[in-house]
Amino acid sequence: FDFQHWPIDFEWTQGRYCYERPANLLPVQEACHETLNESPVVNMVSYLMANSIGRILLYPGSIGLLQKVIENNLITGRHFLIENYQAKRFKLLARDQNQIDVIFVDKRNLNNQTHRGNTLVITCEGNAGFYEIGSVTTPINLNYSVMGWNHPGFGGSTGTPFPQNDINAMEVVINFAVTKLNFKLEDILIFGWSIGGFPAAWAVSNYPELKGIILDASFDDVLPLARSRMMPFLAPIVDSTIRNYFNLNVSSYLNRYQGPVRFIRRLKDEIIPIDSTRPLLTNRGNHLLIKLLKSRFPRLMSHEDINDEVEQFLHSENYGYLLRKVDDSKVLDALSRYTQKYGVDKYPIEIDVDKELEISMLLGQQII
Secondary structure (H helix, E strand, C coil), X not given: CCHHHCCCCEEHHHCCCCXXXXXXXXXXXXXXXXXXXXXXXXXXXXXXXXXXXXXXXXXXXHCHHXXXXXXXXXXXXXHHHHHHHCCEEEEEECCCCCEEEEEEECCCCCCCCCCHHHCEEEEECCCXXXXXXXXXXXXXXXXXXXXXXXXXXXXXXXXXXXXXXXXXXXXXHHHHHHHCCCCCHHHEEEEEEHHHXXXXXHHHHHCCCCCEEEXXXXXXXXXXXXHHCCCHHHHHHHHHHHXXXXXXXXXXXXXCCCCCEXXXXXXXXXXXXXXXXXXXXXXXXXXXXXXXHXXXXXXXXXXXXHHHHHHHHHHCCCHHHHHCCCCHHHHHHHXXXXXXXXXXXXXXXXXXXXXXXXXXXXXXXXXX
């Protein structure tokens, strides 16, 4: 029978953490540290934009016509996962009453504690991505347990993909994994592709015990990307629409996380760079890394020459040459001695060592 008639397998009220850690967005002022200059007219137009063309531009995968065109591909992809990997499909009920379409591949080996399958990778797809034809197959082929889910309004998921709805979906997905499937938070790795970096970053900020996060072709803040694709005279409306309705500020959530982070920067991506003719120089993934480094190593990154060195590393097409100048073992030893000497066990680290330039490059290498 059709998925819309599928019974609910898990409700958010059953979640282990749903009451003690509610799904809340950061206030606009806390997430972006800027003041909007708005008028009643701008507010009205931005509301109309957010509920029409704005949402469609940000989340084209929610367009019914597009989903109808690729429906056979989604069915084929879902059948492939079920037939080849014994995937199981579930319907989850989020706190906003949206029904979330989820697929799960179980590769656990309880007799081998070091087996990759004991780690669950939760994938968060892009703005036109679906788990049926998305990123789930990569971790599956690496023998991890994997859970994919569709944004509200995508595939079998109901609702519309506003930020609050997206994190409500992320909340019930994580709580389902912990409460029903018996994974520990420490054994869950979050993967975010492009705009999926937003719910991924929110997840690790709200559940700091999570094992780690991988952000692939993601960005620090969606506003600069939105501005670059609209006419300049529309800037006040774009700013108001993004900040009030689609404030996808990935860095503001990611910088609250203390755990392992890995960035994958796509050099031929057409969306993440502000200027496609200068993909290295204008890639918003650069800002994602720099903001994380400033959050974790504020003293180190407060020096202008350090920032220049990191930017040179990020903008260079031959950054392998720059890294060859760095002695990894010596830099790591210096970091280790510093943390032991001052008893540092969490970020931010006010590092004060002689090899600052080399450390900044090494940190960039380790993360991106």
